[in-house]
Amino acid sequence: MTFLQEVVDLLLAYIVESFDRETKVIDFHYPNELLQLNNWELQDEPATLDDILISCRATLKYAIKTAHPRYFNQLSTGLDMVGLAADWLTSTANTNMFTYEVAPVFVLLEYVTLKKMREIIGWPDGRGDGIFSPGGAISNMYAMLLARFKMFPEVKEKGMSSVPRLAAFTSEHSHFSIKKGAAALGIGTESVISLCCLVLVQGFVPFFVSATAGTTVYGAFDPLIAISDICRKYNVWMHVDVSPTLNLLTLIANSVTWNPHKMMSVPLQCSALLVREEGLMQNCNQMHACYLFQQDKHYDLSYDTGDKALQCGRHVDIFKLWLMWRAKGTIGFEAQIDKCLELSEYLYNKIKDREGYQMVFDGKPQHTNVCFWYLPPGIRYMEDKEEQKKRLHKVAPVIKARMMEYGTTMVSYQPQGDKVNFFRMVISNPAATFEDIDFLIEEIERLGHDL
Amino acid sequence: MTFLQEVVDLLLAYIVESFDRETKVIDFHYPNELLQLNNWELQDEPATLDDILISCRATLKYAIKTAHPRYFNQLSTGLDMVGLAADWLTSTANTNMFTYEVAPVFVLLEYVTLKKMREIIGWPDGRGDGIFSPGGAISNMYAMLLARFKMFPEVKEKGMSSVPRLAAFTSEHSHFSIKKGAAALGIGTESVISLCCLVLVQGFVPFFVSATAGTTVYGAFDPLIAISDICRKYNVWMHVDVSPTLNLLTLIANSVTWNPHKMMSVPLQCSALLVREEGLMQNCNQMHACYLFQQDKHYDLSYDTGDKALQCGRHVDIFKLWLMWRAKGTIGFEAQIDKCLELSEYLYNKIKDREGYQMVFDGKPQHTNVCFWYLPPGIRYMEDKEEQKKRLHKVAPVIKARMMEYGTTMVSYQPQGDKVNFFRMVISNPAATFEDIDFLIEEIERLGHDL
Numbered sequence: 001m002t003f004l005q006e007v008v009d010l011l012l013a014y015i016v017e018s019f020d021r022e023t024k025v026i027d028f029h030y031p032n033e034l035l036q037l038n039n040w041e042l043q044d045e046p047a048t049l050d051d052i053l054i055s056c057r058a059t060l061k062y063a064i065k066t067a068h069p070r071y072f073n074q075l076s077t078g079l080d081m082v083g084l085a086a087d088w089l090t091s092t093a094n095t096n097m098f099t100y101e102v103a104p105v106f107v108l109l110e111y112v113t114l115k116k117m118r119e120i121i122g123w124p125d126g127r128g129d130g131i132f133s134p135g136g137a138i139s140n141m142y143a144m145l146l147a148r149f150k151m152f153p154e155v156k157e158k159g160m161s162s163v164p165r166l167a168a169f170t171s172e173h174s175h176f177s178i179k180k181g182a183a184a185l186g187i188g189t190e191s192v193i194s195l196c197c198l199v200l201v202q203g204f205v206p207f208f209v210s211a212t213a214g215t216t217v218y219g220a221f222d223p224l225i226a227i228s229d230i231c232r233k234y235n236v237w238m239h240v241d242v243s244p245t246l247n248l249l250t251l252i253a254n255s256v257t258w259n260p261h262k263m264m265s266v267p268l269q270c271s272a273l274l275v276r277e278e279g280l281m282q283n284c285n286q287m288h289a290c291y292l293f294q295q296d297k298h299y300d301l302s303y304d305t306g307d308k309a310l311q312c313g314r315h316v317d318i319f320k321l322w323l324m325w326r327a328k329g330t331i332g333f334e335a336q337i338d339k340c341l342e343l344s345e346y347l348y349n350k351i352k353d354r355e356g357y358q359m360v361f362d363g364k365p366q367h368t369n370v371c372f373w374y375l376p377p378g379i380r381y382m383e384d385k386e387e388q389k390k391r392l393h394k395v396a397p398v399i400k401a402r403m404m405e406y407g408t409t410m411v412s413y414q415p416q417g418d419k420v421n422f423f424r425m426v427i428s429n430p431a432a433t434f435e436d437i438d439f440l441i442e443e444i445e446r447l448g449h450d451l
Numbered sequence: 452m453t454f455l456q457e458v459v460d461l462l463l464a465y466i467v468e469s470f471d472r473e474t475k476v477i478d479f480h481y482p483n484e485l486l487q488l489n490n491w492e493l494q495d496e497p498a499t500l501d502d503i504l505i506s507c508r509a510t511l512k513y514a515i516k517t518a519h520p521r522y523f524n525q526l527s528t529g530l531d532m533v534g535l536a537a538d539w540l541t542s543t544a545n546t547n548m549f550t551y552e553v554a555p556v557f558v559l560l561e562y563v564t565l566k567k568m569r570e571i572i573g574w575p576d577g578r579g580d581g582i583f584s585p586g587g588a589i590s591n592m593y594a595m596l597l598a599r600f601k602m603f604p605e606v607k608e609k610g611m612s613s614v615p616r617l618a619a620f621t622s623e624h625s626h627f628s629i630k631k632g633a634a635a636l637g638i639g640t641e642s643v644i645s646l647c648c649l650v651l652v653q654g655f656v657p658f659f660v661s662a663t664a665g666t667t668v669y670g671a672f673d674p675l676i677a678i679s680d681i682c683r684k685y686n687v688w689m690h691v692d693v694s695p696t697l698n699l700l701t702l703i704a705n706s707v708t709w710n711p712h713k714m715m716s717v718p719l720q721c722s723a724l725l726v727r728e729e730g731l732m733q734n735c736n737q738m739h740a741c742y743l744f745q746q747d748k749h750y751d752l753s754y755d756t757g758d759k760a761l762q763c764g765r766h767v768d769i770f771k772l773w774l775m776w777r778a779k780g781t782i783g784f785e786a787q788i789d790k791c792l793e794l795s796e797y798l799y800n801k802i803k804d805r806e807g808y809q810m811v812f813d814g815k816p817q818h819t820n821v822c823f824w825y826l827p828p829g830i831r832y833m834e835d836k837e838e839q840k841k842r843l844h845k846v847a848p849v850i851k852a853r854m855m856e857y858g859t860t861m862v863s864y865q866p867q868g869d870k871v872n873f874f875r876m877v878i879s880n881p882a883a884t885f886e887d888i889d890f891l892i893e894e895i896e897r898l899g900h901d902l
Contacts, residue, residue, distance in 0.1 A: 001466070003532060003533075003536065004463065004532055004535065004536055007536040007540065008456070008539070011540060011543045015455075015543065026555075028555075030750050030751070031558075031750060031754045032751070034555055034559055040559060040773075041563060042567045042773070042776045043780055044780050044781045045780040045782065046778060046779050046780040046782070046783050047777045047780070051777070052536075052777060055774060055777055056540055056774070059556050059560075059770065063544045063554075063555070064544075064552075064554070066545050073552070076546075076547065076764065079545055082454075084455065084542055084543060084545075085454065085503075089461075089462060089510065091538035092465060092530070093511070093515075094517050094518065094530055094719055095517050095527075095719070096527065096719050096720070101855075101861075103514075104480070104485055104514070104515070106514075107482075108482065108485055108486060108491060109510075112491050134589075134765075134766060135762045135763055135765065136764065137761060137762045137763040137764075138585075141761070156634045156640060157634075157639050157640050159611060159637050159638045159642055160611030160639075161611065161639070162639070165612050166610075175763070176738040179738050180738055180761055181761075183736070183738075184596055184636060184736075185636060185637050186610050186611035186614075186636050186638065187611075188606065188611075189607060189738075190610070216742060268764060268766060268767075269547070269764060287627040287630050287631050287634075288627075291668055291863060294872075296872070297848065297851075297852075299481050299482060300481070300482050310631055310635055311585060311586045311588045312626070312627070312628055313712070313719060314585075315586075315719060316719075322491075322493070326494070327497060328497050329494050329495050329498070330495045397745065397747040397748065400749075401748075401749035410552075414741045414745055416741065416742075421745075421747070424742060
């Protein structure tokens with residue numbers, strides 16, 4: 001207990017530090033350096049608790065401060081104190097979600113929360129099904145699995161040899177997990193066809209459309225109503241991946257991926273798949289393991305949710321979302337997301353006409369993603385556009401590397417198609433303010449001015 | 452911070468209580484009752500921090516005390532203080548494993564630990580690959596995915612239509628996840644064939660054998676060497692699922708699932724897949740998402756492990772294993788497992804000749820699983836063996852229900868094939884002692900005497 005309290009003291013100090021703008025976001029070292037900076041090796045002999053505290057301190061020293069108000073590297077940022085407390089409680093309860101028997105409260109809270117989520121997306125009386133899975137990629141894979149089973153239930157026993165070649169359609173800039181899912185499920189990545197070229201390919205049976213409300217890179221929205229009409233016409237499963245927002249327009253979908261670990265800032269991992277048809281998940285995935293799902297238990301077996309999952313043990317991801325939802329209320333989550341949208345609009349307005357900046361696409365961002373190039377003075381006025389593009393491609397990686405070496409802030413960059421490396425700013429950190437956006441711009445210019 | 456410390460105080464009190472044999476393992480209520488016992492609903496309006504503390508207290512009140520020395524319900528039991536501290540630190544660091552950029556220390560610790568695990572199973576110089584996945588079922592699915600890709604790399608793009616019908620072989624009592632995996636991957640459950648009837652079925656190409664070192668129900672070991680010879684002869688991938696032990700004989704395998712959240716008592720979830728061939732995981736699963744795995748980063752990109760995984764975000768499961776390993780040393784883990792083996796032998800010796808008990812199979816258990824029937828006096832001497840069997844089938848469920856209502860202990864039961872419900876005792880709880888085994892037997896007799 002003394003030991004646990006000592007670790008807690010370390011953690012509380014780390015949290016205070018993480019929110020302090022004077023602290024570095026990261027104390028960066030290259031992998032080979034970091035391997036040398038501490039003794040990380042595992043030994044045959046035990047260490048003392050003092051050694052263990054030293055290991056904890058070393059780990060925290062070199063960790064990224066993801067709660068830092070100037071950490072913008074991806075959609076999972078920030079640290080909510082209620083969410084953190086809930087995660088500590090979850091670890092202490094140390095159980096898993098496969099049956100009501102071993103996780104009575106958590107199973108009920110999952111039931112209550114999934115119902116609430118289905119109500120919010122507009123399914124009548126919150127009816128339907130769902131599960132919390134280990135991340136959005138797995139949720140999307142579940143959706144594809146269910147769509148295939150719905151159209152061809154024999155696939156469960158007979159495999160893909162009993163089924164025609166399938167085609168899955170997806171947004172042009174959809175998340176790469178759709179392809180990963182298609183590869184894993186034995187459908188093949190060649191069967192994943194971009195929605196922008198929605199055609200019926202001969203010999204392929206369309207079974208699944210994944211639309212995106214807020215794409216990963218640009219934050220763009222697919223035309224959900226139009227897609228829904230097509231899905232209905234061809235009797236194809238419609239899945240919507242709504243990572244970033246609470247303002248959902250997904251009541252027309254067969255399934256929805258909703259990741260509270262993104263814009264809602266629930267600690268990692270927290271991803272839900274919502275399914276409109278009741279019973280389908282159970283039919284698709286159940287294998288009746290008799291050592292877990294005994295049929296003669298003394299309570300209502302519909303609360304033994306484990307056989308719906310691909311996993312056997314399933315981590316308790318629900319409590320942090322549930323407790324944060326209690327603490328903030330639905331209006332609190334909405335206000336938090338609105339604030340991030342406001343910050344991204346502030347950033348957009350600040351740079352859209354600023355010298356040296358160029359937006360990657362025209363018009364206001366549809367979500368909190370702001371994609372832009374920074375052109376240092378040395379290349380800003382180059383006449384040779386090809387040469388300029390080549391030089392510009394190298395700007396963002398160097399600025400990012402310098403950000404990490406100084407440890408002042410972190411933001412992501414990437415190329416896309418024929419577009420050279422641009423900054424992809426996503427704002428989900430509830431601790432960020434207008435001043436932090438100002439700082440980011442100043443820092444990009446300070447670190448990139450000479451390039 | 453005050454709030455966090457208040458939650459910690461609750462948790463520390465809960466931990467002390469959990470280890471106290473005077474405390475109930477569970478304060479059981481039926482689902483509908485539990486829904487009424489507290490207000491679990493989610494509201495639009497925020498709650499106060501005092502309300503949040505009340506919610507935490509209610510959650511802990513009705514949670515299972517999985518650390519309790521008399522909780523034997525499954526292989527994930529106990530609560531290690533160093534493991535818990537590590538999990539609290541992990542939650543506080545709130546990051547994910549996809550790149551070195553966002554999880555430098557954790558990525559290195561995964562690298563160090565996987566190498567150590569490969570050394571222990573005897574792969575030369577600890578070479579090979581691996582990943583921590585969200586549970587043993589997913590690790591097994593990864594193995595099957597890799598085996599298929601190894602034999603038919605074109606399956607990634609073209610799907611199962613490019614591949615002959617496949618056959619996967621598995622232990623008679625292997626874990627149900629092998630079937631779940633086969634269904635999900637589009638192979639089909641009909642392609643999963645029991646090792647006990649290892650035959651080459653016409654038109655099916657064998658690609659995968661999953662052997663088990665310690666089956667889920669009986670704790671039995673497959674003949675690994677003989678299986679390995681067959682795999683080599685037919686050039687088939689050999690996977691070994693070694694949930695329960697550190698004494699591994701798996702150096703002959705192509706892949707190994709090792710679940711430290713079982714016998715090693717690492718907090719849930721903690722499961723590793725080890726793969727002998729380097730580079731295969733990357734080739735099989737990579738999709739080159741350019742917003743994560745930029746090729747012009749300033750550090751060694753081999754530490755960006757995310758594209759090996761099916762998941763995008765991946766929870767940090769490594770730190771609790773690594774920190775516990777530091778604290779105990781390899782010898783500490785060995786001693787802990789030996790103690791559990793000793794307890795199960797004690798249980799076996801205690802009941803094998805005791806009146807009213809019957810073992811499910813002959814001979815000493817191969818692992819910590821002890822499977823047995825308890826025959827209450829009322830049916831013990833029945834001459835009608837069919838009637839006896841019918842009545843015996845109902846005994847374990849009633850005793851288990853009474854255990855939960857009294858909250859004194861928890862142990863699992865199940866039927867298997869033509870065997871009626873028996874108790875499946877698994878011992879992995881480091882807090883359990885000989886006296887707790889004595890208590891379990893007394894409790895079974897006290898609660899079942901009148902049946």
